[in-house]
Amino acid sequence: MSAQPERAFAPRRSLAAATGALAFSSSAEEPPDGADRRASPAAGAAPVREGSAVPVQVPALLSGAPPREAGAPGPRAWGADPPPAVPGAGADPASSPATLDALRALVRSPARAASPAGRLLLGAPLDAALGGGLPRGALHEVHGGAPGAHGVLLGFAAALAGALVGGLAGGLGGPVLWVRQDMSVREGGRLHAPGCAELGLDPDRIVLVEAADAAGVLRAAEDGLRQAGAGVVIAEPWGAARVLDLTATRRLALRAAERGALALLLRPGAEPEPSAAATRWHVAPAGSASPLPFGLGAPAFALELARNRFGPTGRWIVEFDADARRFGPLAPGAAPSGRGAAAARHRPAGDHGAPARRAAS
């Protein structure tokens, strides 16, 4: 209980406000001991007793109202209007545990955490550059996928998607539409569901589409952005494609903005071209940061934010914490194994003698 108080506290307040409204209309009894309950942050049991109010409160969170910080001074319904506890009114013992679970899932859900002004929190170093998280209703372009490094590119996309819609433990946000081109599947392999789950993306949310060419990928992705309630749409065409011009990316960006969905355009094997994407990332593998001489650490990425409409560009070597669904600096004290990260950044295709990638504007 001691570890949880801030998390549980925030929803309880909005809950109380809603309860107050309900109680007045149904002329409930006098609140027995509002002051006492307000003082104790023993939050776990409270929603059970106020079963009738719970469903009313849920959409308030769903609609993306910014959650209040635990200690921040907000419009406090508490002081002026102590929450009347309504022991009998609508308390449904059958539904209460389920409702409680739903509430807990809501409290934990990354979507709620991502709600500040439709942004997705990625972790401290990246959020600062992006001006408070990755904007959701926008198109983001991700380059990478040098030979052998395709997994890192896909991993970055899966991590972003998982951070938005949640993993096996539950969460909010719609399904993930992942459109891949056949060539990309041949190069990088088929998506493996348990691997997605381990990066914090619930495989049941993924709708996987395979298209023969880039035009098919674009069309399916645009349909997904326009029509469905997909929370994340990932388009993965292969290589340089003529159809992926400024107009096409602008269409994707507009659709994403209309729906508020996160659109990711993965560009394995492609050189940067002019596009309407809000950000452009280059993802390369980075050496493991595990302090032990053997064993692999958390997935590590050498990220380069090469284009950013919301702030400065930058480079980071980060590792992804799949449990918190956040990127963090590489564990201190453990330098990237040997020349790993540096080699990855400066020599992405070095083994093949391909020209090193230029940083795109």
Place this chain on the structure above:
Amino acid sequence: MVVRQIANAPRLVALDAAAERLGLTAGLPLADARARVPHLAVAQDDPAADAALLSALASWCERWTPFVALCGPGDPGSGEAAGMGTPCDLVLDITGCAHLFGGEAAMLQEVLERLRTLGLAAAGAVAATARAARTLARWRPGARPAAGEEQALTDPLPVAALELPEATVRTLIGLGLTTLEAVRAQPRAALAARFGDALTGRLDELAGHADPPVSPLRPVPLTLAERRFAEPMADMETALKVLGDLARELCLLLEKQGRGARRLEAAFFRSDGAVRRIPAATARPVRDAARMAGLFREKLAALADPLDPGFGFDVLRLSLLASEPLAERQESFTESLASGAAAQEAAQMDALVDILSARLGAHRVMRFAAHDTHIPEAAARAHPALAAAAVAQPDWPQPLPPGLPAARPLTLFEPPEPVEALAEVPDGPPLRFRWRRALHEVARAEGPERIAPEWWQMDGQGRGQAGALTRDYFRVEDTGGRRFWLYREGLYGREAARPRWFLHGLFA
């Protein structure tokens, strides 16, 4: 005149009226026929083309009734169905259809007339049973016996009309029983004892007393809606609009039944006899006309061989092939507040899955399903999203406890790609390996994780399905930070003298 190679000699199998007037008969060797009539126009027999034409005709005949069957002498019924010649007759079950075309006589007239316009010589009859109709069409074209008249009409026919094996027919004639009337006059028990059930069965069928089931060429749809045009209509946009109207009609019917469509088929009957059928399937029962029409719009746009209206369509039909219960459901207020958004999202996603499946093919739109096995490639499979509801799936295995890196890669190669690997010790992780021609120096490795074939599927030599061997998996990171999932196939000494290395997947 058509010839076929029979017993090493080309023989006539089919002739036209002019040839018959010259005194030629089927079965005559071509050399004899040429000797009699030197200037014969001869074509080689092509059973495959015949069958294709007949099947196309059958498809086209579905404009009159959804129940169309191809019948040969062997079927329906009795044992000798196999090998008794190829189907050569079209049987239309017109029960409950005739009045739509102005009665039986008018319908028969129309069917024959249309077949003749296609350049075919056709004869037809209407009777109570399939066999009676076929026999009468052959021997008494145009006959339309009222109920119970079949026996009188078939009595004068020769015994060959029974389409029994030749030996039986010859025996009957040898006994002096040359017409059906004579056969029918014999005691039934004696006939059955001498010639078996086939003979009496055929007699019953011809008399309209027995009607063994005939299987239709195509499953009869549950419901159908169709539109007939007075003039052939060649505009695809209009055709799609009409399809939308048909979908609305179908939805009204479905609503009364409380069901939703899972599989649909649109049939475009061209005025020149070609029929094009476009199937469509949905992920969940659908009762929304706009969605159905949208599906067909996608399907038609995605056709590799586009629908050609030719001289125009004269019938459009939308058939319902499979449906599932779809009850109206009213959510409670609180429920709808909590789950309304999610339900709406799910419905929109279903619509998207339907559309994408229609455009790209059902196998290209997938969802993951977990399977209860530890063989990595079998533990999670992507199934067509349209069929995903039918796949019962266990829960996903829980990932490792927090803080531990991923145990399973993000992507898998199917099949695993062979690599040349060099290991320090035989059982140890690789030191370096060459994959897709690039050399990777291993910086870190974790393993082995031994995954053996499932013992309940092993054969005598200790090999699993498809000869699978034990695999020792290693999670490996090269000096560039790339992470791979490698395995060594086979145990040293026990399973393989020189185990091979494979790259199975990529980690993030």
